[in-house]
Amino acid sequence: MNQPVTVSRDADIAVITLDNPPVNALSHRLRAPLMEALEKLGDDASVSAIVLTCAGRTFVAGADITEFGKPMQHPILGEIIAALEKIAKPTVAAIHGTALGGGLELALGCHFRVALRDAKLGLPEVKLGLLPGAGGTVRLPYLLGPQKALKVIVSGTPVDAATALEGGLVEAVYDRDLVANAIAFARERVAAGGPFRPVRDRREKIENTDLARFDTEASELAKKARGLEAPIACAQAVRNAITLPFDEALAAEREAFMRLVSGEQSRAQRHLFFAEREAAKVDGVGKDIKAREIRRAGIIGAGTMGGGIAMSFVNGGIPVTLLEMSREALDRGLATIDKNYSISVSRGSLSEDAKSQRMALFTGTTDYADLAGCDIIVEAVFEEMSVKKDVFGKLDKIARPGAVLATNTSYLDVDEIAAATSRPQDVVGMHFFSPANVMKLLEIVRGKHTAPDVLATALAVAKRIGKVPVVVGVCHGFVGNRMLAARSEEAESLLLEGASPAEVDKVFTDFGWPMGPFQMGDLAGLDIGWRNRKSLGKKAIIADPLCEQGRFGQKTGKGYYLYENGRTPKSDPEVLKLIEEKAREHGIERRTILSQEIIERSLYPMINEGARILEEGIAARASDIDIVWVNGYGFPIGKGGPMFWAEKEGIAKIVERLDHWHSRTGKAVFGPAPLLRKLAASGGSFADAREAAA
Missing domain, CATH: 1.10.1040.10 (N-(1-d-carboxylethyl)-l-norvaline Dehydrogenase; domain 2)
Known part of the structure; x- marks a missing residue:
């Protein structure tokens, strides 16, 4: 096993290298020897400066999330940062890859920060239902200023090295030779002489802050939180950095972190973090299965869905041949794509040059033969089996051997579509969600004959174009739309009954x-x-x-x-x-319907259908269902997805109420799935659903 912390010397400059693969997470295994190294080097008179760097592909990319909610093992990160700040000689964090969360907080404990040009720096804890817990909400405003820090912390979105340099978060940016340049930078600082001020002593950028303006910006960000606690807590913590002495603001941040980490919302968001990574693990698609090379994509249909899919591929750097049946429809589709990119330019999220580069990746055609050189072809035509089969029959004749043939069907049988070709092993479902260039979810539908390397290719493409993939089986509506149908079953009955x-709708928005x-x-x-x-x-x-x-x-x-x-x-x-x-x-006597009844008749059938989906093996894990619903249908992230929420709601309670509504209405949608009954009786969880179903 590698040593997590090593110390080397370049004459009088000490270089501490952290090495905790794969992302140098700040686990106790790393923290303990790091603290020991800092204490020794701080007292070593032969060392004039310390450079802190990381092995592998990244700087520290965050804390070890698996330690959250468990008893603390000292030293904790805050203690290490405090030790760093007491070192009188200059300390330099040399950043490559990503410095995220605890990684950036560690770097903020150094006197100086330098980075490679392609590095990213950020505090994404809000996406886990948390706020930074080791001083990030206090030190970052000291360097960036409160308004800029507020946006970085509340959004959780990293900044690039150039932006960090402009804002004062890093002192230098290099194109190569990071450690050598960091050592040279440290020598320059030694030659310039001290004293060297830690970030905690640099209050210049928060003095004379327009607090009313800050509060207005924080209020606007809070409106977008949709019931999530963490963004509001982050904004308050940044405000504390302005109004409180450093140590008081630090203590308030830690108190807020401990409150959030033990709360239901953070548990739910941490569940989703791990669920997304689990969803990428697919039976039969191991590391030995190599994805096919994708150099060009073909998209059939330039309407709302096809155009959005085409934009997704181009946004991922994949050239697209866009096919329509008429020149008029093609021109209309390309004009809409151009308009969408123009909106991004007007909002400042895309430059005019970037727009031009993306538009240059589109090639329009009305001839199927022009798809012959594509490595993957996605159809987005009318949702009718005869139309889909006709398209795939044509693709079978013109697509090159080994091309992946994907259908964007929302409901239809992928195996029946694949049967329209002589190569069903190359056919896969790729169900995008509208607007396809915005929505993150991609349901990858595994057909009976879909080859493992085709699944690997679909997963790789999803990652490349910024989607969250979930592999599902073949059935009407797959996971998302099948459960949506169950959720919608009682919608009109609720209206008719009162x-x-x-x-x-208010019950739903109050839910989140x-x-x-x-x-x-x-x-x-x-x-x-x-x-x-x-x-x-x-x-x-x-x-x-x-x-x-x-x-x-x-x-x-x-x-x-x-x-x-x-x-x-x-x-x-x-x-x-x-x-x-x-x-x-229809002879229905209307009455007052309370919110709990609306929940029971809308969401409980959805959970019931999710259990059936697990029983049938359409979804491999309950957490896969959660990823589908959070990323594709707006299920509140603070509740962790429908199956996670169901366990908190109580499976036994859900079964009891389903039985109640089933006896009252006789509707099949309320008949509890056998899996739900088993879990209710045993007190089990969906985590062992496959075993329980068996």
Whole structure:
């Protein structure tokens, strides 16, 4: 086993190298010898300066998250930083890769920081439901100033080395030879003479802060928190850096960290952190399975979905051949893509040069033959089996051997689509979510014949284009849409029995969803569901009449709500009148429906369907389902996903209430899945779902 901390010398400059693969996490294994090295070198008269660096591909990328919530093992990071700050000789952090969380806090304990040009520095703890716990919310404002530090800490988004240099977070940036340059930098500081002030003594950038302006910015950030505690705690901690003496602000930060780390939201967000990494582990796709090389992608369809998918590939640096059936449709699609990038330029998130570079990666065509050189082809055509099979029959004739053929179907049988080709082993589902260039989730659907290296390729592509992949099995609707159908089963019944669209939606937003099901329907377009129902020979008592009146949602200014001012929904008396009329027609006596009933009749069936999905092996893990719903459907991250939340809610309680509604309504959606009954009886958890189902 490697030594986690080694010390070398360049004459009078000591170099401490941290080596704790894969990301040099600050586990106790690293902290203890680091503290020992700092104490020895601080007292060593032959050492005039100390350089702190890391082996491997990165600087310290954070704390060891597995230690959170466990008894503290000394020295803790705060004690190491305090020891660093007591060293009178100059200390220099040499940063490459990423200095994140505790890694950046460690670097802030040094007098100086230098970095390679491609390094990233940040405090992403907020994404784990936490705030920095070792002085990050105090020291970073001292260096960057409160406003800049506020954005970095509350967003959790790292800054690049150039931005860090401009803001004063690092003193120098290099293109190569980091350690050699850091040693030379340290010698320059020794020659310049001291005293060397630690960050804790540099209050210049927080003095005379406009507190009213700061509070306004913090308030705006809090509005975006959607019930999450950590962003608000981060903003308060930065405010403390302005208004309190250093040690008091430090103590308040630590108190807030300990409160958050033991709270439900942080537990949920840490669950999602590990769940995302688990989702990348797929049975039959080990490290020995190599992904196919992807140099060019073909996308069939330049509409809303196809255009968004094409943008995703281009954003990941993959050139795209975009196919449409007519030049008019192709031009319209490319114009929309150009417009979307222009919006990013206007917002400052993309430069004009970057936009031009991305647009240059698109090649438009109306000829299938132009897809022949593509390494992966994704179809995004109309959601109808005959149309999909026709497309794949054509691809079978023109696609090069070894090309990955992917369908973006939301519901349809991937195996039936694959059967339209002579190479089902090359076919895979890649279900993007709209808008595809924004939404993170990618459901990768593993067909009966899908080759392991095709799955490996889909996973690699997902990572390259910035998506969160989850591999699922073949069934109608896969994981996300199948559970959505169960969640939606009682939506109209709730309206007919006494709730209004606004009352149902409020229960959802109070729960933490960004919007409720009826507002979401209006946003997506009610005509989509109407068209799908008609193709299946189904009817909806309320939604169908709305669509027959041309009320398709936001796009027509009317749906379940009125939209008089763009996207702001307003309750419509005409819709309430329609609901009451339909209730009378069907002999339903309306009553007051409380929020708990709405939860039980909406979310419990969804959990029930999730359990069935686990029983059938459509999802490998309950945590995979959580990743699907948080990243694709807006399930509140502070609740950790539907299956994580269900365990906190109580599986036995959910089964009891499902039985209640099943006996009352006779609807299959309320019949508890066998897995739920087993777990309720045994007190087990979804973590052992496969064993429990067996």
